[in-house]
Amino acid sequence: MLLSLEDLKISFRVNGGITKEALRGVSFSVFEGEIYCLLGESGSGKSVLLKSILGLLPPNAEVSGRVIFDGKNLLELSQKELSRFRGSRISMIFQEPMTALNPTMKVGEQVAEVLRFHFGLSTKEAEKKVVALLAELGIPEPEHRYHQYPHNFSGGMRQRIVIAMAVVANPELILADEPTTALDVTVQSQILHLLKVLVARRGASMIFVTHDFSVVAEIGDRVGVMYRGVLVEEGRVEEVLRFPKHPYTKALIEAIPVPGRPLVSFSVPKENVPTEGCPYVVRCPVKIGKCFESMPDFVYVDSTHRVRCFNIDNFS
């Protein structure tokens, strides 16, 4: 096990002394060499979860639980100690490539800086390594491209630079936050392929955050489905897609556009999360009495497939 989250809770202090719960006690593990997809609608807590791993949450966030990596609880480390992990052992790829890049600095130098910071390589050594990496990432004329600025690149090429920054130090864990959402299908398909190959070649692990089940099917080994700050189902990607057990997962799959299948409309109420009870109870078509009273525990469908639901027997 490379990383494990234990009962991670995150809330934000907002105006007027109110706190807003973003994660309601999430636990899962990521194994060596796997791609773990975290799937959920916007606002379900995916980005907040990733940011908490690297200590990137804003000051109004309150975090409890444990994030264990290499035997250490990352939540207890100082920013200074964390900065030694960031980029070198754990790295992050953000959704919008432009926010991760400095517009006034040559792209090659931005990638090389990671190497110089963590390993103290000389400028020459770093450049050589970076040029080889840019070539590996399918960037044509890497020696020439090294010296260009972000605005000289298309969206897809920029995302490759961001990926280069994330993998150049050979991290054990890559956190990817919707890295292809801003890209068109052609480029998305190239980037997904690239990430898969890179992770496999380096034996790294990745948490891949997305709201798109079709992307999960392309890239994931396992998937965790989040609903309003709660992990509601987890299992191997094929298993979950073929035999979804949670009513929410099932609805998500039915809403995927498939050629030749008419789209089903679902009602989307905007009621607030009930503080006790199942987070899905407002929308759930198969709820029973106790769903309102307490949060369901995980039920294991088999050793790798678990579901937080009181009523899975009546829903298949």
Add this chain to the structure above:
Amino acid sequence: MSGYGRTEPVVSVENLHKVYKSKRTPFGRPVSVKALKGISLKVYPGEIVGIVGESGSGKTTLAKIIAGIESPTKGRIFVKKPIQMVFQDPFSSLNPRMKVKDIVVEPVEATRKIQKHQRFKLATELLKKVGLDEDALEKYPHEFSGGQRQRIAIARAISIDPQVLILDEPTSSLDVFVQAQIINLLLEIHKRTEAAYLFITHNIPLVINFAHRLVVMKDGEIVEEGNAWETYNTPKHPYTENLISSVPSKIFSLIG
């Protein structure tokens, strides 16, 4: 499309060209971009045309020229009015300082004068058509979710019963359930009004379920067009083939 060939088109563009001269950037020389290089397209009443193609291929440029928001560098345009356009980003496409009741009737007011009580009635009816409650009338756009804002944008667009409705990635910023709602809303409106739709999207599995025709663009040109379902299943141009093979399709065999 033989079924549509007998009627007069509601959109007809011929040999459209658009060159953007970009301003000098802090980093380099000014460049000009040939966004459209000779586009010819006809759209018939009631037809739903899906427009697909990689980022930068000219889809939005074509849409804006047809909608009259931009002018072409060269070429001929005929558009049957009224025409309306719904944009991708429901957060920037609505005026943040206007109340919903004023936003939705704006296109009507641009064409004729309406009285206060009619205005209110019209706004209420429009909101009802897109499934929003009356209490939305007095609110501002920022008080709504992305899906609700897109409904407001649609209400606004259908306020003058457009002959042509251009939808530029109307659901790409929305979650799947909201996407399904908006698509079904648009299809329901289509059934009622028989407006022609130009539907721009990157979501090919979505659009081929309801588009009559698919238009594939690359580098400012139309490389292929034809019946949507046939083009998806048997693309003829290598670019279309590549585009369709980029669709994440593993999922279809899993959820079958």
